Amino acid sequence: MKTSLMLPSRRRAVKSLAGAVALAMTAGLLTACSADKPQFKSIDLTGADYAQGFSLTDQDGQVRTLKDFAGKIVVVFFGFTQCPDVCPTSLTELAQVKKLLGPDGDKLQAIFITVDPERDTPELLKAYMGNFDPSFLALRPTLAQLPEVAKDFKIYYKKVEGKTPSSYSMDHSAGSYVFDGKGRVRLYTRYGSGAESLASDIRLLLKNS
Numbered sequence: 637m638k639t640s641l642m643l644p645s646r647r648r649a650v651k652s653l654a655g656a657v658a659l660a661m662t663a664g665l666l667t668a669c670s671a672d673k674p675q676f677k678s679i680d681l682t683g684a685d686y687a688q689g690f691s692l693t694d695q696d697g698q699v700r701t702l703k704d705f706a707g708k709i710v711v712v713f714f715g716f717t718q719c720p721d722v723c724p725t726s727l728t729e730l731a732q733v734k735k736l737l738g739p740d741g742d743k744l745q746a747i748f749i750t751v752d753p754e755r756d757t758p759e760l761l762k763a764y765m766g767n768f769d770p771s772f773l774a775l776r777p778t779l780a781q782l783p784e785v786a787k788d789f790k791i792y793y794k795k796v797e798g799k800t801p802s803s804y805s806m807d808h809s810a811g812s813y814v815f816d817g818k819g820r821v822r823l824y825t826r827y828g829s830g831a832e833s834l835a836s837d838i839r840l841l842l843k844n845s
Contacts, residue, residue: 674840677833678814678825687712687789687813687821692749692775695762700747700775702819708745709838710815711825714791714808716752717764722810722827723748727768730812732831733838734769740842743817746772749785751793751808753777789813814838817845 681687689702690712702710711730715723727748734741748765750756753776756764761774777785786793791809798804810827814837822841825834 674844676823676837676840678823678829678837681813681821681824684821689819690749690775690785690788692777692781692785693758695758695765695774695776697758700773702815705745705815706819707817708743709817709841710745710747710819711812711834712747712749712789712815713812714749714751714786714789714793716750716806716808717756717760718752719806719808724767726810726812726827727765727772729831729834730772731769733835734771736831736835737838740839742771743842744838748772748774750774750776751782751786751791752806753779753782755802814841816841 691699691701694700711733713723713726713730715726717723727746730744730746734744734746737744746769748761750761756774756776758776761776765772765774782793793806793808796805796807812825812827812834813821814823814825814834816822823837825837
């Protein structure tokens with residue numbers, strides 16, 4: 637009977653080679669899987685159990701929910717009309733994003749939710765949104781609704797007292813949530829990320845919706 641002999645060092649080498657091949661095959665499979673997943677520039681929130689939606693009155697007195705915008709990419713931003721820089725900058729950027737999308741610009745719906753319903757009347761909100769794009773909508777939660785909406789979206793807001801009772805300011809979170817055409821939260825884009833970056837992500841969402 638012929639006996640096959642293999643030195644221990646050779647056995648280890650063959651074993652290592654087999655392991656390397658298996659690892660390479662696994663890595664290849666993982667690479668192939670990740671290649672199918674959109675590579676967003678914003679923070680991917682797909683599957684998150686918060687920021688699930690809203691039911692709030694807009695500047696025209698109509699109650700709005702995410703279902704009203706089925707098929708559109710919805711970008712939700714929290715702020716207030718007397719915000720000196722972050723809010724107008726973010727809304728101006730969203731208007732730029734809409735232009736960058738070209739023919740798909742009408743598939744973008746910007747939603748501004750005020751954290752200052754005491755001063756932000758429907759009339760003021762309507763005029764404010766008109767400064768950026770006529771299709772942009774503002775939502776005005778009641779003082780009772782605001783804490784719950786903020787909790788659901790995990791956003792921060794706080795009144796900062798001014799020299800007079802009516803001259804206060806509002807600290808608030810500055811990022812935006814992005815929902816796909818099926819009303820699912822997908823992305824969180826940080827303030828200052830740029831119009832090009834967000835437009836690129838929205839194109840990916842439109843392509844993969």
